[in-house]
Amino acid sequence: QRLPHLWKERQQTQKTQLQVENELHMVTWNVATADPPDDVTSLLRLDSPKSPDLFVIGLQEVYSGPLRFVSDMLNDDPWSHLLMSTLAPRKYIKVSSIRMQGLLLLFFSKLEHVPFIRDIQAAYTRTGIFGYWGNKGGVSIHLSFYGHTLCFLNCHLAAHMKYATERVDEFERIMDTQTFECEKAQRIADHRLVFWFGDLNFRIHDHGIPFVHTCINNQSYNLLWSKDQLIMMKKKEPMLQEFEEGPLDFQPTYKFDLNSDTYDSSGKKRKPAWTDRILWRLRPKASTPDGPDENAVSSTKSRQLAEEEEEYPLKLRQELYTSNMEYNISDHKPVIGVFTLELRKMYESPLVDLQPEGDWSADIDAMVRYSPLQPFPSSTWDWIGLYKVGFTNVMDYITYTWVKDDEIAFNEEITQVYVSKEEIPVQGGECVLCYYSSTLHCIIGMSEPFKVHESKVAIEEGLLPEKLNGLDKTVASGDLWN
Numbered sequence: 001q002r003l004p005h006l007w008k009e010r011q012q013t014q015k016t017q018l019q020v021e022n023e024l025h026m027v028t029w030n031v032a033t034a035d036p037p038d039d040v041t042s043l044l045r046l047d048s049p050k051s052p053d054l055f056v057i058g059l060q061e062v063y064s065g066p067l068r069f070v071s072d073m074l075n076d077d078p079w080s081h082l083l084m085s086t087l088a089p090r091k092y093i094k095v096s097s098i099r100m101q102g103l104l105l106l107f108f109s110k111l112e113h114v115p116f117i118r119d120i121q122a123a124y125t126r127t128g129i130f131g132y133w134g135n136k137g138g139v140s141i142h143l144s145f146y147g148h149t150l151c152f153l154n155c156h157l158a159a160h161m162k163y164a165t166e167r168v169d170e171f172e173r174i175m176d177t178q179t180f181e182c183e184k185a186q187r188i189a190d191h192r193l194v195f196w197f198g199d200l201n202f203r204i205h206d207h208g209i210p211f212v213h214t215c216i217n218n219q220s221y222n223l224l225w226s227k228d229q230l231i232m233m234k235k236k237e238p239m240l241q242e243f244e245e246g247p248l249d250f251q252p253t254y255k256f257d258l259n260s261d262t263y264d265s266s267g268k269k270r271k272p273a274w275t276d277r278i279l280w281r282l283r284p285k286a287s288t289p290d291g292p293d294e295n296a297v298s299s300t301k302s303r304q305l306a307e308e309e310e311e312y313p314l315k316l317r318q319e320l321y322t323s324n325m326e327y328n329i330s331d332h333k334p335v336i337g338v339f340t341l342e343l344r345k346m347y348e349s350p351l352v353d354l355q356p357e358g359d360w361s362a363d364i365d366a367m368v369r370y371s372p373l374q375p376f377p378s379s380t381w382d383w384i385g386l387y388k389v390g391f392t393n394v395m396d397y398i399t400y401t402w403v404k405d406d407e408i409a410f411n412e413e414i415t416q417v418y419v420s421k422e423e424i425p426v427q428g429g430e431c432v433l434c435y436y437s438s439t440l441h442c443i444i445g446m447s448e449p450f451k452v453h454e455s456k457v458a459i460e461e462g463l464l465p466e467k468l469n470g471l472d473k474t475v476a477s478g479d480l481w482n
Contacts, residue, residue, distance in 0.1 A: 019313070022113075022145075022341045025052040028154070028276050029327075029334035030199040030254075033063040033102075036082045042326050043334055044086070052338070054145075055092065055108040057083060058154030060199040061330075064101045080106060084392040094393040095442070098122035098139045103198075105139045105154040111446070114434075115350035118144045120441045123178040127157070127170040138174040138198070142182065143442075147346025148192045148314050149185040153178075155198035161271075164229040167201055168237055175239065190283070192314050193341075196243060197278040199332065202229035204252070204273050212272055213263070216251050224252075228274060243279040246321035246337070253323045253333040260328055276323075278337040282316060285309060315342040351376040352435045352445030354384065357416070361453040362426045366419040367408075368401070368433060370445065380404045381438035384417060389430040389449050394442075398431070399423035426463070428454040 027043060041047060044055065062079060076084065077099070084094050087108050095117055097106045103124075109117055121142045128136040138155040155174065157167040175188050185191045204212060205227045215223045225231055225248060234240040252272035255264040264270045286305035320338035327334060354370035368384055382404070385397035401419050409416040431452050435445035455463075 019315075019342050019344050022053040022343070023050060023319075024054045024056065024339040024341055026195065026197065026278055026337040026339070027055075027057045027334055028060075028197045028199070028278055029058075030060040030156070030276060030330060030332035031079070032061050032258075032330035032332065034329040035063070036079050037327060037329055040082060040086055043324060043336070045336070045338070046086075046090070051090065051110075053110050053113060055083075055087065055106075056152050056195070057104075057106045057108075058152070058198050059102075059104040060154070060156040061102045062099070062104045077104070079104060083108070088390050088392045091390075093391060093396075096120045096122060096141050096143065098124060098141060100124040100126065100137060100139050101135055103137065103139045103154060103156055105141055105152065107141050107143070107152065113145075114443050115352075115446055116146050116345075116347070118351075118437075118440045118442050118444065119182055121180045121182070123180065125174045125177055127173060136170070138171075138178070140178055140188065142180045142185065142191070144182075145341075146343060147312065148343055149182065149190070151185070151188050151191040151194045153188060153194065153196045153198075155196065155200060157199070157201045159201050161203045161205070164202060164205075164233060167229075168233055168240065171196075171200075172239055189281075192283050192309075193316060194243075194281040194283075195278065196281070197335075197337070199275050200230065200277050201275050202233070202273070202277070203275070204271060205229055205232065207271075209269060209271050212252075216263075216272060219251075221248055221251065224248075230274075230277065242284070243281045245277065245279045246318045248274050249321070250323040250335075251325075253335055255331045256328065256333065258328065258331060261325055264331075276332055276335040278321065278335060280316060280318075280339075282314070312344045312346050313342075314344075316340070317342065347374070349373045350445045351437070354433055354435050354445045355447050356433060356450050359453060360424060360431075360450070361428065362421050362424045362455040363457050365421045366424060368417045368419060369414055370403075370417065370435060371414045376437065376444060377439040378403070379438045383436050383438075385434050385436060386419070386424070386452075387432050387434060389432055391432075394434070394436060397434075398425055400436075403435070425452060426455045426458045428452040 059079060062077065080097060083106060091111050092108045093111060093114060095107050095109045124139045126137040136156050136158060138153055140151055140153040142151050157170050178188055179186055188194055204224055207224060207227050212224060215221060252274050254273050254275040255270045256262060257265055263272050286302050286309060317340040319340055323333045323335050325333055351374050352370050353373055354368055357367040357369050360366045383400045383402050385400040387397050401417055403417055406418045407415060408418045429452055430449050432449050433447040434443045437444045
């Protein structure tokens with residue numbers, strides 16, 4: 001009886017919240033089948049005074065030879081592994097990823113935002129040989145961020161100067177065919193905010209190579225903009241006109257000799273081009289119908305969208321758009337975009353509150369207590385995972401327990417779930433509990449960090465040195481959470 005009253009109070013409180021700003025760091029890079037570099041500090045700008053709330057990394061031409069591709073399906077590919085191991089100690093986890101042959105898209109978030117990133121889905125479209133091969137195409141991640149629908153679309157489109165129209169056709173096909181099981185955003189264009197990025201392969205038309213090189217050497221990039229194929233195509237393609245892009249105030253990112261900053265010196269001498277781009281689209285404001293509409297459903301939806309946009313505004317500001325010339329393992333240079341998302345949160349509390357009960361160790365069965373803070377579609381496939389502090393992604397758990405199968409007590413507000421001592425790490429460590437919703441495809445509740453004690457029985461029997469902690473002490477140190 002109390003829960004509906006609490007939900008109503010929270011909804012009223014949330015409507016009074018002010019706009020908040022979240023920083024998004026994006027990278028697109030055609031890595032030309034190269035293995036990752038030893039260090040990605042510069043790529044992610046980890047030395048910046050302000051740490052981003054979200055990282056989105058889109059890669060193209062990740063090596064996908066038969067043996068490597070099978071290995072990557074069983075384990076994390078080298079690029080994902082490097083990025084996760086770099087960001088996890090900084091309190092980021094990989095929330096979602098999708099790969100289609102050489103196309104790889106990864107989405108990372110600070111831990112504090114994870115319970116508010118919901119309804120995560122991914123999609124892909126092949127546009128390669130005969131329209132069926134996955135060496136070209138697009139992969140996307142759809143999600144709700146504090147209630148706002150976002151979509152990130154990483155593309156690798158047709159190559160070569162003469163195929164500009166084909167590139168637009170491929171893009172429009174991807175936009176038209178990718179769909180999501182989401183009432184508010186079934187298609188890419190339905191999202192409040194869409195990012196379109198990748199190796200879009202648009203070239204610089206007409207200008208000869210000597211003139212292009214002169215402009216680059218003089219940093220007179222603006223003299224090349226009018227002949228950039230994407231800018232030219234935007235003038236006549238309505239769908240492209242809905243997308244915005246920052247000024248190309250950096251040197252073209254293609255094509256370089258490997259391990260150098262020298263543009264193509266081979267016999268082909270390809271003309272430099274801004275093939276690697278990051279664009280965005282804020283959904284056009286919904287118009288409120290003035291009178292009766294024959295399509296009542298469409299009219300109602302338009303009215304709801306207009307009311308939502310007014311009550312929960314979303315704005316985007318680009319802070320940085322540049323290339324990174326430091327890396328030379330590929331014939332492309334990476335492109336970086338930093339954005340500020342200014343939004344009003346549609347909700348402030350997670351869907352579930354959960355906490356460990358009592359002391360935890362491998363000597364005794366443990367208990368988790370959770371309670372719903374808002375209505376959500378629970379399922380028999382929901383589970384609670386035990387993670388070490390510094391975990392890299394949702395599947396990086398120590399153990400898990402099914403919420404329904406291992407339920408031992410409940411009432412209207414609180415449910416207790418059993419965890420067998422056999423599943424608890426003998427060596428202990430700093431841990432955290434997460435509730436995973438199989439319906440929403442995401443973590444919807446997270447406990448505060450807590451200590452799992454070393455097993456006294458194991459110590460007494462000489463199975464465990466007293467001062468040994470099996471969890472990584474650097475990652476699990478309390479400093480991470482201060």
